[in-house]
Amino acid sequence: MSRLATTALALVLPVAALADGHAAPLTMAMHYNQDQAAPLLECLADYEAETGQAVEYQQVSYGEYLQTVLTGRIGGTQPDIYHLYSIWGAQMADNGVLAEPPAALADFIRAEYGTTADAATIDGTLYGVPTEVSVYMLVSNMALLRDAGYDAPPATWDELREIAEAITTRNDQGRVETAGFAFAESSSGAGVVHPFYALLASRGMDVYADGFAEANLDSPEAVAAARDLATLVDDGITEKSVDAYDAFPAGGAGMMVMANWYKSAIEDGLGSLDDVVVSPIPAGDDWKTLQYAFFMGVDSDSPNGDAAWEAVRWLNSADSADDSGVSCMGRMLSSIGALTANASDNAAMGEADAFTQPFLDALADGRTVSQPNVMQAAEIEGMMADAIDSVIAGDADAEAAMGDLDRAVEDVLFEFY
Template sequence: MRRPTTTALVLVASAALTLSACGRAETDGAGGEPQTGTDVAEGAADGTITVWAMGAEGEKLPDLAAQFEEENPGAKVNVTAIPWDAAHDKFTTAITANSLPDAAMVGTTWMGEFAGLDALDPLPENLEVDGFFEGAQGTTEVDGTSYGIPWYVETRLLYYRTDLAEQAGFDEAPTTWEGLKEMAKAMQTEAGAEYGIGLQAGGTGSWQTVMPFAWGEGAELTDGEGYTFDTPEMLEAVEYYQSFFDEGIANKSAPAQPTTEPDFVSGDVPMFISGPWMMSAVEEVGGEGFEDKYSVAKIPEGSAGSSSFVGGSDFVVFKSSQERDTAWKFVEFLADPEVQATWYDMSTDLPSVQSAWDTDALASDEKLSVFGEQLETAKAPPSYPTWEQVVASLDTELEKVTKTGADPAEALKTVQQQADSIGTGQ
């Protein structure tokens, strides 16, 4: 006689638990017409704002914020540094519980999702922020509406060992797809390299190395209505990428956490494609004098020119902010070319404002200025809320293509199907 009661109770209890877990109200998406935020009040900023920033940026931002407080004596900026690990979870939880800071640094690929949750305040029209790299500016835009500024940027370049290239008979970096492959081959035959170039053999983030080639070929990842992966341009790039693995120029079975730096220093793998942080990393492993043994070059050109992936972080203001005007003024301050240059000195984060690159520290550095050049044509992926989900399937298919020699056309078809079934999320 007890059993029915028990079962009923369990059912009720688990139902209640399930319900409470899914009890998030549907929010209006940011679809429709492009929006701008209401104007920010004139004059100096005042009030106290809380700002979240990740990792090293969070550690160093208080020093920059002190300068803002000096210029606006009534304002106070409390910076909380949060770890990159799981930062995304922290944001989404805070959005759900409405316990957000006033402003924050956010990853460029999170914009679509946060805007879709109706958490971000559109950029006010009267804010003086402009002159960003086009690709970087694109990361802040969701469905035509800009939700903040690109704070700092990074892009991917071709790293190569100049001394070994010379040995292989090349005194310049390659500028074409064929040139790159020839040079990588020569590194193996003439300069004793185990593999000509280190490329990621699929898996998380490998799209960031493939897309520069696809964009160079003129590929577009969206037609404004949905994802477009199954295009001739994409196919060319993926086929080209695959050929490095098929011909044994790149390592099919490279570990997920590759030993890029030591391999680069030893000359086993004298070329790879990566971002600016790799400069200090290889120099640290290479020791003194290593900075003269390598160089960086723009991604070799496809039929539409040279392109690359633009990353970095954006800075946004949340709708829930009580000190909205002050928060936006702080964002305006961060986008100032001079402040951007100061921030480079503090953090070595590359400025997102083009004119900040004219300062000595950046313009005189040979390697850094190549990053500056590449940034002019570098692109960002579409800012749909589902992007991270969709691109995971591209990464998986790329792994099949590189490791097992799967047909690139089939792979892209699969990605397209999955992208279509997931949708843009807008």
């Protein structure tokens, strides 16, 4: 009897709570830590006070986000609101994990976010609100450039090679001490793949063709882009072992192709950003670059889907703006030095600092191409990183390596398209 009573109580209590006017709390999983998310947490408290709808914040580390979501879904404990790296979206959408936003919210997204809405769009269907945007640009330590006799960052790849070579110094052991240019070393391979994307886009070539059925990785443009990166090492201008993530903030690298989110690390390392210049990808007048984004989406199995979308809308719209006119999400992103593509927020925030403004200009001027939302994107980018790395290391000829890569990537694409 006592077990029955307990069970009955457990069933009745939530219903009683709902009947008492308290909506079931929503859960929102994001990778930002508590300090980074502090402005957002304040907003969530305001939202609950305003609407009676509680939203619980769950921090999930970036590296384990997808696995955590998968495990949660298998166990039926998935969050209502996701915050997803755009390249995860294709698989989640393909498996029916993501819900489509209400029509009014979709209209709002398309009006506010311009081309960045592509980051949350899979096969023509919009799945959420773009939030943090990252753009790659050339970042230069002007003190090192001036020491080498140059007053401005390079505008072409040949100029980059010339300046990098002039900056590079070696120690007694023949190892690079100060690198003119450095690649970022990341486990995902983004440190070479993202600059490769930028160089490929600057040559006017897309990574994929025919609705993702084919890859253009064996195109002359792709081979040339890989070769541009490889010859920096092959010609002794830099070494792959110099990691831009460490070397640049330590004053040991003159230039790197890097996203805006590394701003605070550079500032912490160098002491200030006064002598750091952000400039276009050095690929001539037709330069383009890569942007990628996170987006907020809602789980298709969420029992509180409508409430979840309403919370997402509120957080990203003027309804959550404070006196500055910036939405809640815009304020949080601004506080951590991240970019938003929300036009109203950017207008309300006005001119950014000298470091950030070129990234925003690239977005506003249509210089950015979105990272493709292709199935198995992370796997494919890992394959790309391996191939480009082998060219950079001189293990393989660019044409042969990119040809092999193209075939391997099309093998993956064939499974899905």
